[in-house]
Amino acid sequence: MNGEAVKTLKYFKKLPIGQQLSILAFFVVAVMIFIILSNFIQVSRVMKEKNSEYVTESISQINQTIASNSDVVKRLLEKISYNSPIVQSYLNETDSVRKFVEYTQLKSYIGDMIDMKDGILDIAMIDNNGTVFNTSGDINELLPFREEIPERKLYYYSSLQTIPFNSKMRHVFIAGTRIYSITNFENKEVPIGTLLLVLDISAMLGKQEQVIRMSGSEVYMIDRNGVVFYTNNEEISVGSMYDEAQLLDGDDSDIIRTGEIPDLGGRVIIKVPASALLSEVAEIRRQQLLVFCISLAVLAFPFLFVINNILYPLKKLLRFMKEIRSGTLKTLKKRIELDGYYEMMTTTNHFNAMLDEIDDLTHKLLESNVRLYEAELVKKKSELAFLQSQINPHFLYNTLESIKGIAADEGSDKIFRISKALALVFRYSIKGADRIPLREEIQMIQNYMYIQQIRFGDRIEMEYEIDQTLLDYKVPRMILQPIVENAVFHGMEPKVGGCKLRFEAYVRENVLYLAVKDSGVGIKRDTLEHIQARLMAETRLKASGEMEDYIEGIGLFNVHDRIRLNYGNPYGVRVVSMLGIGTEVSILMPYGGELYA
Known part of the structure; x- marks a missing residue:
């Protein structure tokens, strides 16, 4: 398909549906007319071929009839x-008396011969010696013809003669x-005489009405001199000269066939005018066109009905869409109702459903904006509270540095180490970047657990299983300490006897897992379900409905909310626990294979 055809198709696609349907209707009508005309032309061609063959066969049949009658005459x-x-x-008798006697026999014999063939007028x-014999007519009219007969020829036919x-x-x-x-x-x-047979034209042609039976055809039979001896054209008289120009005066599509008449030395010409040849076909064509016009008029009503059924709902839908484009909330509340065909009803239902969804999304967007505004307020409030809370960690950090100095002067190594670890914990908590390498977060846990091990002694055993390639991967600050602190105070402290605390860091299916496992007392079933339900909520704000819960210290839900806000769903904190067995808290974050920038 060339470029022009593609452009035409694109232009057609852009036309209004009404114009496209009108063009389609025009092409359907044009194709139907083309089919009717094609059939007419094809039938006309076949009719001409068949009639041409029929005319040729008719000429052959005429010649056979003339030849058959000529054979009778020859015999x-x-x-x-x-x-x-x-x-x-x-003829050989010379005695006049005897010749007279034989004349009577001859007359009877000739009479019998005349009766043997219809159309013999005289013999x-x-x-x-100049003696003549004939049965009727004027013999003097025949005498001139005697000289035309060639010698030693069995028979000879004259041209058409007109005699009384x-x-x-x-004729x-x-x-x-x-x-x-x-x-x-x-x-x-030496010939002893001459025999002449005066023949009516019917003696040679037979029954004239059987010459050719094609309606509207013109038949001309002419002798060797061009004189017409038979025609079915009432305007041409027998005995007149044949006019070739008159025959050719007509349509070029007329069928004209010519054949020789050997015995008479003449010709037979048959002309079938195209008007007569195709008169029945033309009548059929007129009837087909009439039926086509009536059918077209009848089909126009359902066609216009279908077009209106297609276009009216579309126009109404387009007007409604223009109203929707105004963008007012009042317009968005409207819904369109259309009565029409199935596809339009389906489109309308989907369009109304889309408007319902847009309305619902609009409300959700407004609610989201409200929540974001409230979250921003909470953030500002949290920042203010955090700045206020930094005063005490700074004071405690400075105090611990003083204690560490006194312990060094007094030689108390244990007090020196615990003061140092505690000072590092406070220092880590009050300043630093929002995202830090995982190794710094692990060091923070190690300092914190050093303090707890001094407190609990041999009751707590620490284990670490860390993929070394993850140590430089950056994670949000201060996400492990609240989890470890919960494990110590809510899982391990209430348990009698020793406990094991295990920390794991690994990647599975592009997800970073930071897991804290303890062998403590575990969590009650109803409490665990409550925790898991709150973790499944989008934020603690939505779960609790109280903004103050969001800024209440740094805990499990605080870590979950920070992960969820940073990375979205399905990331965050997962809690699995069995009462009396222990608890596993996992932090899930996306891992892209590169250090988090």
Whole structure:
């Protein structure tokens, strides 16, 4: 498909649906008319071919009829000419008395011969002495024709002759032959007489109405001189000269076929005008066009109904969409109701559903904006509280530094180490970046657990299983200490006897897992379900409904909210616990394979 066709298709696609349907209807009508005309042309071509074959066969049939009648005439000429007892005897007889007697026999014989073929008007004989014989008519009209007959030719047909016969002018053919003696061999080369048969045209043609039975056709039969001896054209008279120009005056699509008539030396011409040839086909075409026009008029009503059923809902929907584009809340509350076909009803339902969803999302967006505004207020309040709380850690940090100095002067190593670890914990908590390498967070836990091990002695055993490639990966600050602190004070402290605390760091399916496992007392089932339910909520604000809970120290939910706000769902804190067995708290964060910047 070339570029112009593609452009045309694109242009057509951009047209209004009404224009596209109108163009489609135009093409359907054009195709139907094309089919009707194509059928007419095809049928016309076949009709012409078949009729041309029929005309050719008709010419052949005419020739066969003329040849058959000519054979009869030839046999009569031969039979009469060489009849020895009567004709030969009569022509060879020189005695006038005997010749008169034989004349009576000849007359009876000739009468019988005339009856043998319809259309024989007269039979005449002329001997060399000038004696003539004929049954009817004026013999003098026949005498000039005797000279036209060639010698030693079995038969000869004249051109069309017009002679008086029984007081009436008749158009006739004259068939003749020279008669030679079959008894006197001395003069066998000299004719003893001439035989003439006066033939009506029907004697050669047979029944004229059977010549050709094609309505509207024109048949012309002409002799060797171009004189018409038969035609079905009432405007042309028999005996007139044939006008070739008149035959050619017509449509180029007329069928004209010509054939020779060997015995008469003439021609037969058949002309079938196209108007007559295709008259029935033209009538069928007119009927088809009439039926087509009526069908088109009948189909126009349902077609217009269907188009209106398609376009009216579309136009109404487009007007409603323009109103929606105004963007007012009042307009967004509206809904469209359309009655129409299935696809339009489905589109309308989906469009109304989309408006409902937009309305719902708008409300959710407003609620989200309110929550974000409240969260911003909480953040500002938290920052203020954090700044206020930094006064005590700074004071305690400075105090611990003083204690550490006194312990060093007094030589108390244990007090020196615990003061140092506690000072590092306070220092880590009051300043630093928001995101730090994992190794610093682990060092913070180690300092914190050093203090707790001095307190609990051998009751707490620490284990670390850390993928060394994760130590430089950056994580949010201060997310492990609250988890470890909960494990110590809520899981291990209430338990009698020793406990094990294990920290793991690993990556699975691009998720970083930081797990704190303790073998403490575990968590009660109802308490665990309450914790898990609060962790499944989007934020602690939504779970508790109280903004003050969000800024209440640094705890399990604080860590969860920070992870969720930074990375979204499904990341955060997961808690698994069995009463009397222990608790596992896991922090899930995304891991991209590179250090977090």
